[in-house]
Every structure is written in C-alpha cells, then in structure tokens.
Amino acid sequence: MNQIVSARRMARELGEWRTHRAAYLALADRIRVMLIDGRLASGTRLPAERELSTALQISRTTVAAAYAQLRDDGYLRSIRGSGSTLVLPDGKRGGPGGPQELALDFTKAAAAAYPGLPAAYQFAVEQLPAYLGHHGFDMQGLPELRAAVAEHYGRRGLPTSADQILITLGAQHALSLLTHTIYSPSERILVEHPTYPHAIDTFLGAGARLLAMPVSSADGWDIAEGQMLIRRAAPSMAFLMPDFQNPTGASMSAEDRERLARLAQREGTVLIADETTAMLDIDRGELPPMAAFSGTVVTIGSLGKLAWGGMRIGWIRGSRDLLARVQRARPAFDLGTPMLEQLASIALLRDADLMVANRSRDLRSGRDFLVAEIQANFPQWQLHVPDGGMSLWINTGDVSSSALALAARSEGLALVPGPRFGLEGAFERFLRIPFTYRQDELAAGVQALLRASRSVGSAPARMPLQAVI
Ligand SMILES: Cc1ncc(COP(=O)(O)O)c(C=O)c1O
Structure with a gap:
C-alpha cells in the first residue's frame, strides 16, 4: 500500500524550501531532493494541491505548477481520482545505480576495508x-x-x-x-x-x-x-x-x-x-x-x-x-x-x-585535508574540527543544503543534505561531508561543491522546530 503524507506533515518536513528560484521550481526541487535522499519514500502519495497550498500558505497554482514540473521530470505519477504518487526514476536512488553513477558518492560516512x-x-x-x-x-x-x-x-x-x-x-x-x-x-x-x-x-x-x-x-x-x-x-x-x-x-x-x-x-x-x-x-x-x-x-x-x-x-x-x-x-x-x-x-x-590505530591515522589525514579544503574554498562556512568520527558537520550560513545537494548532483557529486539528519526540515543550513574518501576525491568533491554553490542562492530564515512530532 502507498504511504500517504498529510499536507501538515509535508509542510513541516519541507522546512525552508524557498530559494532564489521561482516558488514552483523551488518547491519541485525540494520535493525531488527529499525523494532522492530518502526523506520521502518512492510510492508516497502527495497531498492534494489545494490542501498543500493551504498548509504552505501559497497559491494553488504554485503547487499545481510544482507538481506539473515533477511530472514532466518523471518524479510524479498522477492518476485521475487516485492522486499524485512520487516515483524515483531508475538511477536516481541512493542505492545501486544511484549515487555510484555519479563520479563521487559522498553519501556514506564509511571507509574502505581495513587492510587486514x-x-x-x-x-x-x-x-x-x-x-x-x-x-x-x-x-x-x-x-x-x-x-x-x-x-x-x-x-x-x-x-x-x-x-x-x-x-x-x-x-x-x-x-x-x-x-x-x-x-x-x-x-x-x-x-x-x-x-x-x-x-x-x-x-x-x-x-x-x-x-x-x-x-x-x-x-x-x-x-x-x-x-x-x-x-x-x-x-x-x-x-x-x-x-x-x-x-x-x-x-x-x-x-x-x-x-x-x-x-x-x-x-x-x-x-x-x-x-x-x-x-x-x-x-x-x-x-x-x-x-x-x-x-x-x-x-x-x-x-x-x-x-x-x-x-x-x-x-x-x-x-x-x-x-x-x-x-x-x-x-x-x-x-x-x-x-x-x-x-x-x-x-x-x-x-x-591495530585496526583502531590504522583508522585513526587515515581519519586524521582525511579530516585535516578536508578542513583545509573547506576553509580555503568556503571561508564563510563555519565548522568545528571534530576530534574523531568520520565527517564534518558544516554550517553553510545562508546557503540551503538541500539546494546545494541537488545542484551538486549536476556536478557529479552525491551528498546528503542537513535535513536528512533532523526532524521537521531542521538543519537546512548544515551539510555533512565525510572525510573517509581519498584526498584526490575530497579535492574533486570540494571543487564540485564550489561549482554547485555558485548556482545556488541563499535560504530564507528558518522556521522554529517543535520538540515532539
Ligand atoms: C551511528 C550509526 N549507527 C549505526 C550505523 C549502522 O551500522 P552497521 O553498518 O553496522 O549496520 C551507522 C552507519 O552509518 C552509524 O553511523
């Protein structure tokens, strides 16, 4: 059975979806990235246009245009009388045939196997x-x-x-x-x-x-x-x-x-x-x-x-x-x-x-390399250097990480945007970048991110988060 997402839930999960793009395109983009990164499952039935427009306090025409855009791009299937269902076209999913098709897949904070x-x-x-x-x-x-x-x-x-x-x-x-x-x-x-x-x-x-x-x-x-x-x-x-x-x-x-x-x-x-x-x-x-x-x-x-x-x-x-x-x-x-x-x-x-020492050595060089790359290319972004783990959690300031993740795909880089780690669309201004990849991959990833960031505008102020959902 298909999952149904209510208009209220959808509005909460969308978070700060507006960007510099026309509202219908920004909405379509956000729904698409939520489908790609798993926040919305393929097969989910979207709310009726009228209900979503009320929940988002935007015109029904904008929602209709966003749905039409998703349909044209192959992400939405609408059947008269049974609503509009999200579909993930082949090759867009986060599994086999997904990010791996892109040159760089930074969606996993995980390293290659221990040499032993x-x-x-x-x-x-x-x-x-x-x-x-x-x-x-x-x-x-x-x-x-x-x-x-x-x-x-x-x-x-x-x-x-x-x-x-x-x-x-x-x-x-x-x-x-x-x-x-x-x-x-x-x-x-x-x-x-x-x-x-x-x-x-x-x-x-x-x-x-x-x-x-x-x-x-x-x-x-x-x-x-x-x-x-x-x-x-x-x-x-x-x-x-x-x-x-x-x-x-x-x-x-x-x-x-x-x-x-x-x-x-x-x-x-x-x-x-x-x-x-x-x-x-x-x-x-x-x-x-x-x-x-x-x-x-x-x-x-x-x-x-x-x-x-x-x-x-x-x-x-x-x-x-x-x-x-x-x-x-x-x-x-x-x-x-x-x-x-x-x-x-x-x-x-x-x-x-031995495994711990081996990982520690590799993680240190990956972390230090990525920190230097980010600081050199995105001086306006804020990060705290972690003393362990596998990734940087970066504050992207006024840049929407969902928009950035979508733009990065066009540059051959798969990333998980901040809201995938939160509830109700929180962390739109955060991006997780793992430092478990090779230095040449990290350098290429940061350059792809730089190109993507040039095509992405700022996100408007974030909405407050309620503790319980
Ligand atoms: C915090 C945390 N818990 C659990 C898992 C899943 O671990 P496993 O691969 O052992 O299922 C991960 C993997 O990313 C993780 O980061």
Whole structure:
C-alpha cells in the first residue's frame, strides 16, 4: 500500500524550501531532493494541491505548477481520482545505480576495508570446516565471537560476559531488533538532534513520537533539555551516540554520560548507546562507555566502521533477559548471522588495537585535508574540527543544503543534505561531508561543491522546530 503524507506533515518536513528560484521550481526541487535522499519514500502519495497550498500558505497554482514540473521530470505519477504518487526514476536512488553513477558518492560516512581484512577471511576459511557439521542458523552468535566482543568491553573497563552479547547483522539490525522488542506504539523516543538518519527511519517506521535533544559540534549536548524531556515526557527509549556522534562528531563528557545514564535508569527509559562510531578516535583519548554508569544501558556496536561495512557484523550488549527477548523476536526478521563473517570477526577483534590505530591515522589525514579544503574554498562556512568520527558537520550560513545537494548532483557529486539528519526540515543550513574518501576525491568533491554553490542562492530564515512530532 502507498504511504500517504498529510499536507501538515509535508509542510513541516519541507522546512525552508524557498530559494532564489521561482516558488514552483523551488518547491519541485525540494520535493525531488527529499525523494532522492530518502526523506520521502518512492510510492508516497502527495497531498492534494489545494490542501498543500493551504498548509504552505501559497497559491494553488504554485503547487499545481510544482507538481506539473515533477511530472514532466518523471518524479510524479498522477492518476485521475487516485492522486499524485512520487516515483524515483531508475538511477536516481541512493542505492545501486544511484549515487555510484555519479563520479563521487559522498553519501556514506564509511571507509574502505581495513587492510587486514583478507587475512581475517583467510583465517575464517581455515576454521570453517569445524562448523560445517552444525545446521548453521545462528541466532545468538558464535560463543567464541561473543567472548571476543565481551573481552573488547573488558579492555575498555566494562567487565562483560559472553552471555551479555548477541551478534547481529550490523548495528542497524541491532537497532531494529531492539526497537521491535522494547518499543510499543504511541510511546515516545528521545533522539539527539541532529541524529543518524536510519535511526529516525526505524523509530518513525515503528510509529514513534520523537523528542529532540539538541547537540552541536561546538557545544555538544543540551543536557538540561535532555533531562527535562526524560523527566516530563517519559520516553520509553533514548537513542544516543556518546562518542563521535553522527553527524556532529561531538563527544559526551564522562559526567554527562553518568548524569543521563542514571536519570534514564531512575525514570525507566531504556537508554541505547550506539557505539558504532566509538572507536573512531583521532585525538581525543578514551572515555568510559555509557554502560559503565548504569546496568540498564543497552549498547550496540559494529565492525562496520572499524573493519568494513560489507561484513555486516554488529552486536547488542545488554542484560540476559533483554537478549533472550530479542532472540525470540528475531526469526521474524532474519534467521541468523553468517558463519564466515563471524569467524573473520574473531580474527579482527584480536587485532582491535591495530585496526583502531590504522583508522585513526587515515581519519586524521582525511579530516585535516578536508578542513583545509573547506576553509580555503568556503571561508564563510563555519565548522568545528571534530576530534574523531568520520565527517564534518558544516554550517553553510545562508546557503540551503538541500539546494546545494541537488545542484551538486549536476556536478557529479552525491551528498546528503542537513535535513536528512533532523526532524521537521531542521538543519537546512548544515551539510555533512565525510572525510573517509581519498584526498584526490575530497579535492574533486570540494571543487564540485564550489561549482554547485555558485548556482545556488541563499535560504530564507528558518522556521522554529517543535520538540515532539
Ligand atoms: C551511528 C550509526 N549507527 C549505526 C550505523 C549502522 O551500522 P552497521 O553498518 O553496522 O549496520 C551507522 C552507519 O552509518 C552509524 O553511523
């Protein structure tokens, strides 16, 4: 069944959609970029022209012209009597055949594989025969891998036993499983704002109402706001990335970790600490994991950023009770984690210090190179140099990042605009640029961005954000 987006919701999500272009073109552009970057799904039915024009307080002719433009460009299909449905023409999507068709795809904050990966798979192939007598459906994870992940936490000062670990198909899978297990419809979930887009997708897909706790690259988390939201709005879950938050790169202080972890425990909010980016330290040093401050914190982790996204190995660290519930729910999603990847992960985790050092070195040179490129080419943009993570979160001043992302596509560069990381169209003046690419690619990307920025005007003043949607 097609999704339907209401006119009010559409107006909120569109945010500051006006640009220097004629209003109907600016509106068509914004809807198109939201479709391309995933804020609107292909197959979504748009509101009737009259309803959207009322919600946006513009003439119906403008909306009709915008829809006509989208139809002409192949992004909208209208059938008399059943409304107008968004369609993504082949080759425009953010998957195979999508940004990869462009010369440069900067939509992923992820690096090429750790050089030790082939050796880890070699080890895995050698070990595999010992497991072939088993049926191979592994819903919990190999005991040896769970022990290796547990030891990894132990080395970070968080004593953990193997039965507190469940192996998943990456951190995104872990988050979906946890949401399915913990969350009940109509409850609230607290998220950082901005946050990781696929967490937003997961929570909204479950029907959640989201509470936004502001975080910025320069000032970190608005802890007082987070505390107030947990106390007053009683979210059932809170999703945080304390280390090198995606996309801001911010790190939460040990004191704030403790404050939030203890408060969440007292108030009955399940705090999920996403540590997918936790090992991407460039020049910060270690801080205690959030779970060190409360036994009720659930941690998710992954080898995706440290070793390779293509492995699809992640985990949940939580109470035995919770993991048993997750395991019972799991067959509706998948039937277990592949053996070869698990065996390779055991070898990789033995090498964890080397992997961290290797990533840190590459991230440092990528970060420093991209910072210098941005500062030289966009002196008016503001950025805070993060001490870890994989991307810069850049304030583009009065330039709309959705418009910039659309213009960049014409220059062969795929980017994710700021609002993909927020709620209700927020962060239109922010752009995330990963520094995980090669220096020649980063330099070419910045030049493409420069050309794109010349064709893009300023965005008008932003609208206020409501905390709950
Ligand atoms: C914060 C965060 N969580 C989860 C994920 C997904 O991780 P995985 O590839 O292990 O599913 C990502 C990947 O971009 C991420 O940045």
